[in-house]
Amino acid sequence: MSKNIINFIATIILAILLSIFLPWWSVMTAALTTALFVPLKKAAVFFVPFLAILLFWIVYSYLLSSGNDFTLAKRIAILLPLGGDPYVLMLVTGVVGGLAAGIAAVFGKQLSLMVKKP
Amino acid sequence: MKYFKLILSFALTIGIFFALNTKFGSIPPIGKFLNPYSGVWQNETDESISGDISISGLKDKVTVHYDAQLIPHVFAQNDYDLHRAQGYITAKHRLWQMEFQTHAAAGRLSEIIGEGALNHDRQERRRGMGFGAEQAIIKMSEDEQTTALVQAYADGVNSYINELDSNNYPVEYKLLDYKPEAWTPKKTALLLMYMTKMLAGGDEDMEYTNALRLFGKERFDLLFPDFFDITEPIIPKETDWSYIDVPQTPAPFSEAVLDSIAETIDKPDPNYGSNNWAVSGKKSYSGHPILANDPHLGLNLPSIWFVMQLSTPNHNAFGATLPGALGVISGFNQHIAWGETNATRDVIDWYKIEFNEDRTKYKFDNQWKDVSVRVEEIKIKGKLSYKDSVLYTHHGPVIYDKNYKSERERAGYAMKWIGHIGGNNQKTFLDLNKSENYDDYVKALTHYTAPAQNFVFASTEGDIALWVQGKLPNKWEGQGKFLMDGSKSENDWQGFIPQPFNAHTKNPERGFVSSANQQPVDEAYPYFVYNDGYETYRNRVINDFFSSKDTFNIQDFKDLHNNNYNLKASELIPYMLETMDISNLTAEENEIYNLAKTWQYNNDMEEIGPSIWNAWWNILYDMVWDEFDVKNTVLNAPFTYQTIYLLKTKGDDAFMDIIETPEIETAKDLFKLSFSKAVKKLNSWKAENGDLNWVKYKGTFAGHLLQALPAFSRFDIPIGGGKNIVNATSENWGPSWRMIVEMTSPPTALGIYPGGQSGNPGSKYYDNFIDDWAAGKYHSLNFLQNDTATNVIIGTQTLTPSN
Numbered sequence: 001m002s003k004n005i006i007n008f009i010a011t012i013i014l015a016i017l018l019s020i021f022l023p024w025w026s027v028m029t030a031a032l033t034t035a036l037f038v039p040l041k042k043a044a045v046f047f048v049p050f051l052a053i054l055l056f057w058i059v060y061s062y063l064l065s066s067g068n069d070f071t072l073a074k075r076i077a078i079l080l081p082l083g084g085d086p087y088v089l090m091l092v093t094g095v096v097g098g099l100a101a102g103i104a105a106v107f108g109k110q111l112s113l114m115v116k117k118p
Numbered sequence: 119m120k121y122f123k124l125i126l127s128f129a130l131t132i133g134i135f136f137a138l139n140t141k142f143g144s145i146p147p148i149g150k151f152l153n154p155y156s157g158v159w160q161n162e163t164d165e166s167i168s169g170d171i172s173i174s175g176l177k178d179k180v181t182v183h184y185d186a187q188l189i190p191h192v193f194a195q196n197d198y199d200l201h202r203a204q205g206y207i208t209a210k211h212r213l214w215q216m217e218f219q220t221h222a223a224a225g226r227l228s229e230i231i232g233e234g235a236l237n238h239d240r241q242e243r244r245r246g247m248g249f250g251a252e253q254a255i256i257k258m259s260e261d262e263q264t265t266a267l268v269q270a271y272a273d274g275v276n277s278y279i280n281e282l283d284s285n286n287y288p289v290e291y292k293l294l295d296y297k298p299e300a301w302t303p304k305k306t307a308l309l310l311m312y313m314t315k316m317l318a319g320g321d322e323d324m325e326y327t328n329a330l331r332l333f334g335k336e337r338f339d340l341l342f343p344d345f346f347d348i349t350e351p352i353i354p355k356e357t358d359w360s361y362i363d364v365p366q367t368p369a370p371f372s373e374a375v376l377d378s379i380a381e382t383i384d385k386p387d388p389n390y391g392s393n394n395w396a397v398s399g400k401k402s403y404s405g406h407p408i409l410a411n412d413p414h415l416g417l418n419l420p421s422i423w424f425v426m427q428l429s430t431p432n433h434n435a436f437g438a439t440l441p442g443a444l445g446v447i448s449g450f451n452q453h454i455a456w457g458e459t460n461a462t463r464d465v466i467d468w469y470k471i472e473f474n475e476d477r478t479k480y481k482f483d484n485q486w487k488d489v490s491v492r493v494e495e496i497k498i499k500g501k502l503s504y505k506d507s508v509l510y511t512h513h514g515p516v517i518y519d520k521n522y523k524s525e526r527e528r529a530g531y532a533m534k535w536i537g538h539i540g541g542n543n544q545k546t547f548l549d550l551n552k553s554e555n556y557d558d559y560v561k562a563l564t565h566y567t568a569p570a571q572n573f574v575f576a577s578t579e580g581d582i583a584l585w586v587q588g589k590l591p592n593k594w595e596g597q598g599k600f601l602m603d604g605s606k607s608e609n610d611w612q613g614f615i616p617q618p619f620n621a622h623t624k625n626p627e628r629g630f631v632s633s634a635n636q637q638p639v640d641e642a643y644p645y646f647v648y649n650d651g652y653e654t655y656r657n658r659v660i661n662d663f664f665s666s667k668d669t670f671n672i673q674d675f676k677d678l679h680n681n682n683y684n685l686k687a688s689e690l691i692p693y694m695l696e697t698m699d700i701s702n703l704t705a706e707e708n709e710i711y712n713l714a715k716t717w718q719y720n721n722d723m724e725e726i727g728p729s730i731w732n733a734w735w736n737i738l739y740d741m742v743w744d745e746f747d748v749k750n751t752v753l754n755a756p757f758t759y760q761t762i763y764l765l766k767t768k769g770d771d772a773f774m775d776i777i778e779t780p781e782i783e784t785a786k787d788l789f790k791l792s793f794s795k796a797v798k799k800l801n802s803w804k805a806e807n808g809d810l811n812w813v814k815y816k817g818t819f820a821g822h823l824l825q826a827l828p829a830f831s832r833f834d835i836p837i838g839g840g841k842n843i844v845n846a847t848s849e850n851w852g853p854s855w856r857m858i859v860e861m862t863s864p865p866t867a868l869g870i871y872p873g874g875q876s877g878n879p880g881s882k883y884y885d886n887f888i889d890d891w892a893a894g895k896y897h898s899l900n901f902l903q904n905d906t907a908t909n910v911i912i913g914t915q916t917l918t919p920s921n
Contacts, residue, residue, distance in 0.1 A: 024153035025135055032131075060154035068162040072289065072880025076158050079293075079829035093152040093159070096138060100149060103134045107127040114124060 004048050007038040011052040011101065024097075027053045031101035035108025036115075045109045050102035054094035061090050141295045151292055156285040158292055161880045165211075167913030172920035173277045175202060175270070180917040181905045182207060187897055188875035188883040191427040193905035198270045200430050201444050203917055205274025205301070208424055212441040212877040213278065214288035215420045217298055218823055220305040220442060223247050223312035228498040230296050236496065236504060241383050243494035244508055244522060246515040246538050247315065251307035253540030258307070264545045268303040271444050275301035289879060290824065296499075309442030310544065314537040316415070318569035318588075320385040320651070321466035324531075325754040327601040331376040332748065340764075341756040341773075344641075344648035347763060350657050351640045352461075352572055352586060352633040353621040359644055362619045366645050367594040370608035374600035375470045379531075380750040381523045388651050389841060389851055390415055392459035393679075394574040395632035395660060396582040398625060403671035406861045407576035410675050411448050411457025412853035414846040417820040419831060419885060421873025423447075423855045427902060428551065435551035436867065436901050438855045445547040448855060450867055450901075453554040453578050455859035458571040459633045461586045462650045465536035465568065467597070467611070469513045469604025473528045477519075480511055481605040487512065513604055514538050532604055534611060536589060541567025556581045556624065563587045564617050572633035578861045584631040585622040586638045590615045593646045615645050630664040632657070634844075654759040655685045655842040672868070675858045680894040681844040687731045688719040690762045694734075697769075698789035710797045721845075723813035723838045732815065732840070733799050738765075738792035742785075744776055758842070812838060818847055820872055820888060822879075826850075830879045835872070837892040856896065864903060868896035 011034045018026035031049035040048055065073045065086060073086035082088040138149025151157045167184040178195035180203040185191065190207050194200035209216065221227055225242030227235035259265050279298050291297060330338045349355070396409040415422055423438040428446060437449015448457040472481040479486035489509045496504045509516040511532045517523075519530035542565045549562035559575050563585055566573075570588020575581070591598075591611040602609040621639045623631055634656035639647060663678055664670070695715055703711060710730055717727025742765065743755035755761075764771060769785030776783050776791075783791070804810050818837055822830035839845030839852065846852050857869040872891045876883035890897070900910045907914055 019155045023156060024149045025139070027153075028131065028135060057154055061159045064154060064159040065162045068164060068880060069882070070162075071882060071884075072158060072162045072878075075829040075879050079827065089152075093154065093157075096148055096152050100134050100138055103127070103130050107124075107131040110120075110124040110127045113120060 003038055003040055004044055007034050007040055007044075007048050008052045010034045010038055011049045011105075012056050015053060015056055015101070025100065027056075027097050027101045028104035031105040032108035032111075035105040036112045039109060039112050046102040046106050049105040050098040052098075053101035054098035057097040058090045058094040061093050065090070146293050147295055150295065158289055158880075160285045161289045161292075161878060163878075163880065165876060165881060165883060167915055170916045170918055172918050173202070173206060173274070174920045175273050175277070176917060176919035178919065182915045182917065183902065183905070183907050183911040184913045184915070185900050185910045186912050187425075187887070189425050189427065189900070191429070191900070191902050191911075193429050196430060197267060200428055201267045202270040202274035202277075204426065204428060204439070204444060205271035206278050206917065207274075207426070208439070208441050209275040209278035209301070211875055212420055212424055213275075213298060214290040215823060215877050216275070216301070216305075216309075216441045218290070219312055220308040223308040223315070224251070225494070225496065228496055228504075230294050230499060232499040233501055236498060239496045240494075240504070240506055240522070243496065243506060244515060244517045245315070245319075245383060246508075246533070246535070247308065247311050248494075249492065249510075249515065250314070250535070250537045250540070251304055251311045253538060254307040254310060254543070255304055257540040258303070258542050258544060261542055261545060264542055264548065265303070267444055267548065268306050268544060271306065272301045272303055288877065293824075306442055306444070306544065309440060311537060313440070314569045316386045316390060316569075317460045317571075318462065318465050318536060320388055320462070321464060321468075322651070322754050323466070323468045323598065323601055324379040324382050325752050326599055327374060327376060328379060328748075328751050328753050329746075330374060330600055331378065332751075332753075333745075341760065342649065343760065345637065346649070346654060346759050348654070349637050349640050350654075350661055351637045352584065352657075353623050353639050353643075354626050354628065355640050355642070356627075357621075357623060357639075357642075359642060362644050364592075364616050364619065367592050367597070367612045369594040369596065372597075372602065372606070372609055375603050377470065377601060378750075379518075379601075379752055382752050383517060383523075387416070387851065389848065390460065391635035391653055391656075391846065393632075393634045393656060393660065393844060393846075393853075394457045394459045394572065395630060395664070395678075396574050396576040396584075397664065397670050398582050398629045399580045401629035401664070401669055402860075403669045404860065404862070406578070407580060407582050408670065408672070408675060408858065408860045409450075409455040409457065409574060409576040409582070410679065410856075410858045411459075411574065412679055412856045413448065413458065413460075414852055415854040416851050417818070417847075417854065417872050419820050419822050419873055419879075420877035421820075421854065421871050423871050423873070424875065425869065425871070425899075429902075429905075433552040434901075434903070436899055437857065437869070438871070443547065444544055445551045447547055448857060450859045450865045451551060451553070452864045454550075454559060455576050455861060455865055455867075456550055456559065457574050457857060459574075460635055461570040461572045461588060461633075461638060462635065462652070463570055463588065463590050463638070463647065464593075464598050464650050465570070465588070465591065467534045468601045469511075469532045469534065469609065470601055471511055471513075471516055471530045471532050471604045473530065475528075477509065477528070482512070483605070483607050489516075511604065513610070531601070536568040536591075539567060539589060541565070541589060543567055555579055556583060559583070560585070572638070574631060574633065576859070576861050578863045578865065580861075581625055582631050583622065583624040584633060586620055588620070589617075590620065590645075595646050597646065599648065619645075628665070632660050632664065634660055649757070651757065653842065654757075656844050656846065659683055659685050659844050672858060672860065676894065676896065678844060679853065679856050679858075680839075682721040682838045682840075684719045684721050684728065684731065684840065684843055686758065686762070686842045687728075687735075690735075690765065691717070691719070691731060693766055694789045694793075697786050698793060699786065704797075706801060707794060707797045710800060711793075721812055721838050721840045721843055723811065723836060725812050725838075726810045728812040728838075728840060729810045729815035730796065730800065733803075734792060734796040737795045737799070738788055741776060741788050741792050742774060744778070745773060812840075816840065816849060818852070818892075819850060820885065821850060832885050832888055835888060835892050856891070858896065864901055867899040867901060869899050870896050
């Protein structure tokens, strides 16, 4: 398995585990931690955890919302405003989580470079 | 380089965390708000209405059945458990609303919204809302039973709050980024103050004072007569008052203080009102009395009402409750039905206060009395607290002084308000829920202070009645119409009308009772009553209807609730069309003129006539009363009824003239001028919006309590009606609860309101009644006679004592 895939899966699993006792920024902690232990290269440093959390948050919010006919999602998509489209809201949710995770991972990578002897 | 990258990425990480975890203006903290495990996605839930829940403090098991409308039917073994469960269940569905309304009442919105609410909060503090709630708590504590029940309710609410973690806070908490706090009996008192302010928080004293100063007494009396030329009072005219043996307070020689006042605190919407009526068995198709109520309040989401059945082995009540208050407010039990309309009376008076040098004392009967100071600390989200010292006299709070809407160094204006007197209004509702007959109902009412209400009553025994109940000052003739001198004791309220002498009627000859916010009584009533903005149209349509035939059935009641007849327009439009000069009408004007002519005065949805009337009347009204647009002077133009009366009978009065123009206009000229303007307005509206149908032009909406946040509100609700019409649905207020009860044994009832039982915008029960309500439909209220679930029950929750 490539490191990218390992990092991707590890980020999701860690994010799920940490979310049990940490608030929303558990995704940042998760991405930071995986960046330390499963270091990636170049753009993948950011994009792998970004996509991992993007997927995780989109799927999770879809699961929560589809059972309730997207009633609230439609309203929140007016509030924000996203044209009332619940899928756009899910995408935005995913991007928000992904962005936070990705940036935290970049920091994790830099940290890992410091720890490692050159 | 390495270090630079590290520091940069660290800064970015902190930055993104901060950006997503912080509320910016009205934008919620987006990471907190959107994440799927504790953000709004967690509020995408159906209601949980089954299973067992253990609640501390319960003495016994409580069964809660839900029907398909999500109405909880609560069966408890005793009153304490009943109201503990009421608190718990109400919080479960309406927690955010309960807290928000009481925060608004207490002037605490800045705590959750920020500095933007500071003016609101200062105003409510100065109005003495918290002070009034504290007085109510003192009165309530004189009654052990009420105190214990209000505490049980609070404990029930808190049981629910304690069950919550931040994941399942109502969505508004997440949006505004704050937490619910514990419920207290004071919050129940604040909710009752909220209602008192809404329904008895208005007055015209300052406006009248300015008008008297500007126009003189003779003109004032023409514009603002104590009684109009017609009266159709709540208590029938032929009522014999000879049993009243406590006279009206004799009038001292007192003159109004003719100060000029530039600005006042906000008044509640004067259009809030209500209808209620009951027919006797004799006038009922079935021989059983029938009662109806529809309080006209703001159309909000979550709705002001929450419908419940509240039952113990000793009583069984059903109807509309107010989230935050105990018991059913408008409803029925096995024996009686009751409902309210607002009974306005002048229960706010203003006194000019003269202070000593350092404002520690004020003059009273040639002596100096001590001022007491109440420091109001207003907490502001993200800022330092704001402190406002409000001076209190024996009259009440000095609302306007050099620190607030007035410049006078050593004078101020104090408000005397029934809302500050304190009272155990809660007891009235608790007792009504248990009343079995007329005598019980009358006894329950004796505790009721404010806001004064017209309590309609019907019983399975066959009685109908209506009491105008509130604690009402026994005023001397003319007292409190204008600003009074606060340094003379003769201007103080000298006492109250003894409660048994409050106007009432039981089983009147005509076979029905009704009220629609009109004059409570005619001039024969031996106490000083004058026009407090009384309604003059709905009452006549209702009373005409009940005089039109011998018996009435449920369909008649529904028809009357949904009656769109515009009596007001019918009293002016024909006269205007006839007298106005139509020789030079443009083609556009001609078209509208002809449409107005064919209109039958029904404010039905598809009619264009109501839109024409609305545009025309508003422009005409402002044209007539251009004299009332005076800079730095608060004024209220005369009431609609008197305006129409003057237009028709004194068309050449000097008030008809438009002061800006060199010509002298008469009413006839105003009709034409306003008509031309209205046609222009209507056509430009039409160009923008398509057509002029009333439903569109009116645009009824039910707005979320947070400034009608579009995402949580409903717009363009398909319903007719309008102001001064029995179906009083206007842009944003109207029949907030429609109820019809037939006094069979047990009673058979219908009810509906423009909202839904759930306060969660993510619930299908949030606004699911609105369409049926708009269509004039009703839901059968499933009055369960015992705690056995019937086939109307879709879920049962059992609340069990936890030890």
